[in-house]
Amino acid sequence: MxxxxxxxxxxxxxxxxxxxxxxxxxxxxxxxxxxxxxxxxxxxxxxxxxxxxxxxxxxxxxxxxxxxxxxxxxxxxxxxxxxxxxxxxSNVRLMSYIEDKATRSGLTVPNMTPKNDVGIGDGQIIESSVELTFTDVDLRKLHTFLQDVESGPGVVKVKNLRLEPRAASETLTAWTTVATYRMKQ
The missing domain is CATH 1.20.5 (Single alpha-helices involved in coiled-coils or other helix-helix interfaces)
Known part of the structure; x- marks a missing residue:
């Protein structure tokens, strides 16, 4: 200091x-x-x-x-x-479900072919599908049917749709694949 x-x-x-x-x-x-x-x-x-x-x-x-x-x-x-x-x-019985929806829409399904169940993704989801053929069908009835199918219970989807118009009778022929999905048990 x-x-x-x-x-x-x-x-x-x-x-x-x-x-x-x-x-x-x-x-x-x-x-x-x-x-x-x-x-x-x-x-x-x-x-x-x-x-x-x-x-x-x-x-x-x-x-x-x-x-x-x-x-x-x-x-x-x-x-x-x-x-x-x-x-x-989801526990939809696809064949009876489709027949019920077709009847409600005023359609008959002349040809219904079930496909084998397929595992999707990692195999935990199972896809069940049915191929349908409609001949000489009215477009409005087909639209109502497809809309009703997808709006039902469970997971039901229209996977494919192919249309062939018939100008003479104002109807069409339709081929479609409808599938439902569920978890593997």
């Missing part, structure tokens, strides 16, 4: 020996050095704060991305479970 006082006293004595002009120059230089040091300190703090802000923003962006992915994963999982539940509950 005494050494610091001695240095300050020596500096004060040296400063007092200077002329007015020299004192002004020393004060200006000291002020410039002090301003430069303050600038360096403030610049350093500013860069440090900007770095913290940037890292925080990056982490917040990653957090938002994780939340978005978690929400979409949750939705996909819920959708998959709903479809699996629908497939598990």
């Amino acid at each position: 005494d050494q610091i006082r001695e240095l300050l006293n020596n500096a004060r004595a040296a400063f007092e020996r200077l002329s007015n002009r020299e004192r002004q120059m020393v004060l200006a230089t000291g002020g410039a050095v002090l301003a430069f040091v303050l600038f360096l300190i403030l610049f350093s703090f500013s860069n440090s704060a900007n770095g913290y802000r940037k890292r925080t923003d990056q982490k917040l962006a990653k957090l938002r991305e994780v939340q978005t992915l978690a929400a979409s994963y949750r939705q996909a999982t819920e959708a998959r479970q709903a479809v699996e539940q629908q497939l598990t509950a």
